[in-house]
Amino acid sequence: MEQRIANRLKVVDMGINTHQEPVVYMRDDCHVCKSEGFSAASRVKLTIGKKELVATLNIVEKHVLAEGQVGLSRIAMERLSPAPLEEVEITHPDVVDSLSCVRKKVFGNALSEQELEEIILDISQHRYADIEIASFLSVCAGSRLNEAEIIGLTKAMVKAGKHLEWPEHKRVFDKHCIGGLPGNRTTPLVVSIVSAAGYIMPKSSSRSITSPAGTADTMEVLTRVRLALEDIQRVVKQTGACLTWGGAVNLSPADDLLIRIERALDLDGEGQLIASVLSKKIAIGSTDVLIDIPVGPTAKVRNLDDAQRLVSLFQNVGRACGINVRCIITDGTKPVGRGIGPALEAKDLLAVLQNQQDAPMDLRERALVLSAHLLDMASDCGFEAGLELATAILQRGGAYRQFMRIIDAQGGLKSIPNAHFQYNQATEKRGRIIAIDNRKLAKVAKLAGAPFGIGAGLQLHSNVGDSVVAGNLLFTLYSDSKGELEYALEYVQKNPDIFVIEEN
Template sequence: MRDFRLKHLPLDTMREHVIVIHERAVQNGNLGLHPLDRARVFGIDSQTGKQREITGVLNVCGDDLIEPDEIGLSEEAFRDLGLPHGAAVGASLAVAPASVDLVRSKLRGKRLRREDFDAILTDVAARRYSRVELSMFVLGCAFEKFDLSELTDFTSAMIATGEQLRFGSSIVADKHCIGGVPGNRTTMIVVPILAELGLKIPKTSSRAITSPAGTGDTMAVLADVALSAERLYRVVEEVGGCIAWGGALELAPADDILITVERPMEIDTEAQMVASILAKKKTAGATHVLIDIPVGSSAKVKTPEFAEHLSGLFMAVGERIGLRLEIATTRALGPVGYGIGPRLEALDVLSVLRREPGAPADLREKSLMLAGRLLEMTGVEPPSRGYEAARRTLDSGAALKRFDRIVDAQGRREMPPEAVWRRTLAAGQAGRIAQIDCWQISRVAKRAGAPSNASAGVKLYKNVGDSVTQGEPIFEIHAESDSQLQAALEYSNSVRRLVRYDEGP
């Protein structure tokens, strides 16, 4: 082993610590490790005189990215090591965290305790797990069901891995949809309505996990969402609410890291869903939370029976961790709104807030229903009066003005232009649209480039309940390149029953 010079590599590795050495350093015996070994990099902090170290996955390069006497660290690893570019560092083999054995035991069916989850999630949050080990844990959550006590322990351990926001208010409102329905950007309408009516609603949202856009992705089209805790407090104090990306706040950071493997695996397990949502609500300072569970054959929750089961889990765990919850079970026969993808969904939100002719009625009505439920739940309005109060706030233009204030407080951004590559697809038959497959239309939008390309996605010309004639335009694919457009077209043409019709005009 010998000293290396530290090099900062501008590589975004999705929160994984990646370490890069030159192949000649391996060939010359300077470092007796192999590609994909777990390595430890360490050095002395000249400011404190103390040793700092990180562990990560070793990668080997053969070009001029780095020199043989250098060791490169990805963005996340370099930041966490906290030593300057060019510092002298050493490297050695690192052993796997002991908590990985607990993950293996879960995969074999063992019940985990609170201290087990604490050990696992502490190591996850410290970036000591490789992608393979993170995947093992996610699969353990998927294949080995948690009982209520285990799920509560998992949620509590997730909360304990990060910071917690505190607003000094007896009522802090929040809402969350479990996902699975494209469009459905109700948060961006509910938040300004509630803030205008005096509720404090510091909404932290995720980016997409298995969808073409999360609320964080859509709001990022219009405003800065990567708020520090200090900025978030200032925004909420100024305008009563915010719509921020939770990943920038280190709230339940273990969950954000687990999401980086859930996304490519397209897995969102029952245990992970409940723990993730409730941990984020608790750490964001919420006291009263409304959870939307869409139910439909192509949604995440396919039957009323499973919705009832999931509602019971949310309510039971929420009570144990000190959250007041209500559940709204909604019907999902297709997307909500006309846009699927960050820019297109943002246009839907603005259309509803501006009360434009042709604004998506389903997005408007669902937003008003959810806002009304929260107004009643928090005692701002008496029973059966919440919807009307929300409607007045939207129709008067007050919600739009409050939304503009939130956008300005967070940092307004210019709307990206429409995607360059577009292709319209027509109805294959005449009839009334009975259902649009949420899962499949989402995958069309993802193949078109959403959410990475903000302007990519799918624009619906017709939605569930509309009547069409054969050959009439039904939706349009938006992409930033011809190759992505072709990928989306090929996928949409390969899917059977993407749109289901009732017979007749």
């Protein structure tokens, strides 16, 4: 009992945002540090009543905290929810045995389904430090996971979270795009069209990993996407669909923890990508999933061989996990739509839904093709009949009305914000645009502040195949700060090959 009392300190909110990694702050002369042998970067366990949390220790100088106090970062405060100056017990955490499995993978050995389950369970329960998650992701990147490991990882990610079921519906539909194309915000359009046709589509989406915006980022510009499980069920019951952020519920809890580190590493490994996508589909109760795989020299998937490998893996993993997966390989040679960034992409998808004359036709056509495939999967009507139905639903306003029903059920439509600063980038050449580097274009939008700056990003005025003369605008850059705008423009100036123009 004396040891437990000696290891108690009064909690102070440091007000420091450490993202999703809990951090604890202790004085360099703290008696707990000395008695337990803690040092900077040690992992420590915090206990208040029945709540436990493992955090990384930072050491601060004496003037930062009073004697007998311990500081917590914002995420640590949220998870422990202590009262002001409530005492917390600080001890060594339990040994994380699954880290030995990570080390096993470092040396090139395959992991069993049980070992993957242990790793994912520990990650989802916040027992891994960020550097340990980064190690796991790195040793699984590329093609380092075999098919059996990807199946095991997918099942482990599903098992670690909750699972929605739709007993009144035999089939539940979903779609996902592998990504790599700036502006390719087809999901809200497809969900609106397919659910307007009478099919169930509870769509849970991720935030951006390596792009300037994810579907959840764009939808959050328009409405509430942080829905509890009971809200998801209510919205789907009312409308037949939803457009939510998966990280707000415990469907695949390890996924968002992994995504946060993937974003920092700018890494999206093959096995992790498949497991991430399919685990969320299974967790939300989907039975039939369409996977869009864009292929292009600067897309996420560079060539047809890699795309065919992904097709095989997606279908085999889906079959092993009990869901039907159809993959389609699409054009990934150029950006889609005009807006790149959450608010700008939101404007594009509304323009398509409202059948505005200036709506981006490439975004519209991609959404119709994807919708046609899903309608064919649902009714075996054939692609052409599916395309005809999808087009009619969009042109006659059915998709927009359905979209607004979903928006209203999720909390209503928000006004779209505008960025504070902008810059028009023109060309000095005369000729035809023969290529755009998708990765570099996306980086420009991210350097301008997207996706965290909602209005940040860029709007395309010219795309591949367009003829231009000197003075024609290529894009307008938007940012919420002059510093980010200048940072992005500096990158543009150092990378003149973002737009490749064949001069006349």
